[in-house]
Amino acid sequence: MIEKLPAKKMVITGDYAAAYGALLCDVDVVAAYPITPQTLIVEEFSTFVNDGITDAEFIMVESEHSAMSACIAAQAAGARTFTATSSQGLALMHEMLFVASALRLPVVMAVVNRTLAAPIGIWCEHNDSMPERDSGWIQMSCEDNQEVLDMIIMAYKIGENKDVLLPVMPCLDAFILSHTVEPVEAPSSDEVAEFLPKYEPQAILDPDKPMAIGTFTPPEYIQELRYQTHVAMEKAKDVIKKVTKEFASKFGRDYHGLIEEYRCDDADVVLMTIGTVTGTAREVVDELRQKGKKVGLIKLRFYRPFPAEEIRKIAENVEAFGVYDRAISYGSGGPLFIETRHALYGLDLPVLNFLAGLGGRDVVKGDVEKMYEILLKAKEEKPKEEIYWIGTRGVEI
Amino acid sequence: MLKEIIFYGRGGQGAVTAANLLASAALKSGNRGVQAFPFFGAERRGAPVKAFARISNEEIFLRSQIKEPDIVVVLDTGIMDVIDVTAGLKKDGIILLNSYKKPVDFSFPYKVATVDATSIALKNDIRVGGIPVVNTPMVGALVRILNGVKLEALKEAIRERFGKIAEKNERAVEEAYNKVIL
Numbered sequence: 375m376i377e378k379l380p381a382k383k384m385v386i387t388g389d390y391a392a393a394y395g396a397l398l399c400d401v402d403v404v405a406a407y408p409i410t411p412q413t414l415i416v417e418e419f420s421t422f423v424n425d426g427i428t429d430a431e432f433i434m435v436e437s438e439h440s441a442m443s444a445c446i447a448a449q450a451a452g453a454r455t456f457t458a459t460s461s462q463g464l465a466l467m468h469e470m471l472f473v474a475s476a477l478r479l480p481v482v483m484a485v486v487n488r489t490l491a492a493p494i495g496i497w498c499e500h501n502d503s504m505p506e507r508d509s510g511w512i513q514m515s516c517e518d519n520q521e522v523l524d525m526i527i528m529a530y531k532i533g534e535n536k537d538v539l540l541p542v543m544p545c546l547d548a549f550i551l552s553h554t555v556e557p558v559e560a561p562s563s564d565e566v567a568e569f570l571p572k573y574e575p576q577a578i579l580d581p582d583k584p585m586a587i588g589t590f591t592p593p594e595y596i597q598e599l600r601y602q603t604h605v606a607m608e609k610a611k612d613v614i615k616k617v618t619k620e621f622a623s624k625f626g627r628d629y630h631g632l633i634e635e636y637r638c639d640d641a642d643v644v645l646m647t648i649g650t651v652t653g654t655a656r657e658v659v660d661e662l663r664q665k666g667k668k669v670g671l672i673k674l675r676f677y678r679p680f681p682a683e684e685i686r687k688i689a690e691n692v693e694a695f696g697v698y699d700r701a702i703s704y705g706s707g708g709p710l711f712i713e714t715r716h717a718l719y720g721l722d723l724p725v726l727n728f729l730a731g732l733g734g735r736d737v738v739k740g741d742v743e744k745m746y747e748i749l750l751k752a753k754e755e756k757p758k759e760e761i762y763w764i765g766t767r768g769v770e771i
Numbered sequence: 772m773l774k775e776i777i778f779y780g781r782g783g784q785g786a787v788t789a790a791n792l793l794a795s796a797a798l799k800s801g802n803r804g805v806q807a808f809p810f811f812g813a814e815r816r817g818a819p820v821k822a823f824a825r826i827s828n829e830e831i832f833l834r835s836q837i838k839e840p841d842i843v844v845v846l847d848t849g850i851m852d853v854i855d856v857t858a859g860l861k862k863d864g865i866i867l868l869n870s871y872k873k874p875v876d877f878s879f880p881y882k883v884a885t886v887d888a889t890s891i892a893l894k895n896d897i898r899v900g901g902i903p904v905v906n907t908p909m910v911g912a913l914v915r916i917l918n919g920v921k922l923e924a925l926k927e928a929i930r931e932r933f934g935k936i937a938e939k940n941e942r943a944v945e946e947a948y949n950k951v952i953l
Contacts, residue, residue: 385791654833
């Protein structure tokens, strides 16, 4: 139970937005372990508990592995749970992530994207969450702090849908969102309660009716489980679209489902971005449009499930397609690039990969302009390269 | 119109809080777009730090760090020995310094404003561990220079954030607002 909270406009960090979002969702249990730059999320939530705004159970654990274990157990006992982590912390959870999804427990975890060592850094890179693509978690990225708060609310609604029942991982860029303050409109707790009904668990661990879940399972059963989880992830696509629509009509903010198109209608070339670079890219698109260049932008929101159909539909009408990545799969390319090429299989157009901002390097307008410049050139003549390391010492473009 | 501001100070002086307070006050003054963020370093008490703020009457989408500020605010002039605080400053930019000296005592090829924030902090007993904290008076002075952010909005932001110690900070921002020399 939470105290009645009025709707209000605040100037807050992305971390605060995540914590406040979880508060508004009236979560029952939070188990977490601090790690920069996520620490503020857990800190803020512990303050809510301390101040008596929520009666949620706040469990202090000794590691991220335990944090996820505790969330899984609590969720299996019928509680709505929340946690948050970053980087090394997420890596330590890796094993337990697969348990949450296979047991179909819709835990929600905010991940503040931070570079995974070595070398040690605290800044933004997507090489912590992207390797978890196969864990069975719905994974999405936010552009601003408003989206962080809104997405936490939508995450519960999507994950807890009976056709889905999967854990959800909303991601936010380290510092660029986590420690940046900007205006965020928070709905009232009553409005959120209307939008997000009470969590109705499918099967509960109950001392009166003892049972065990996730125990030793022979080959006769596991393959079907894998299939069902895959089907659930596929079904999540429609649920995400429905939930974002419902959210838009209730709260007036439309996130357009799995992707958002920005000035793609008559575009010759399109760049797909993820996370905070999207905001900077919007400004670049506006400026290039003013100069008469027909450029468009896709904001990728969901990495899992991957919106292959939606992306393909746009790519069918353009002459060159660029994919921005803030992570690298060594020897292959950016994770989103690999995924996009798979989605665009059979289409005859250059698909190029742009890597920038790794390790938290600032991505400026000039970097995004460079990406569009390469794309516009690729439309005229076949490009020599497919992968471009933007602003990288020792690499000439 | 977009205004971009960089705060230079030392870890512990409250440069980040200053930027955040400015953002809150700017929103309360009716600006649609406000944003504040620290330079993402490994901050230590006493080490040079940087914080950024953007204010606009339109929504802000830009996410990169500020390279060409309209105003730079220097909480501790001592760091000017090691950091070029005018780096990237726009031609018609302004430097606001925490100093007991007058603007004419400085020879920058830019407009200079000064305010003796350290004395104001001491007078109003704004200290942490005995050391004067100059961030709130500096924002008070900045609000005077900056169009579009109201003093009353800043005081309200301070009340929301500081609770019990708000009152002396409110006094300090008002004093700095009145005493800044342009």
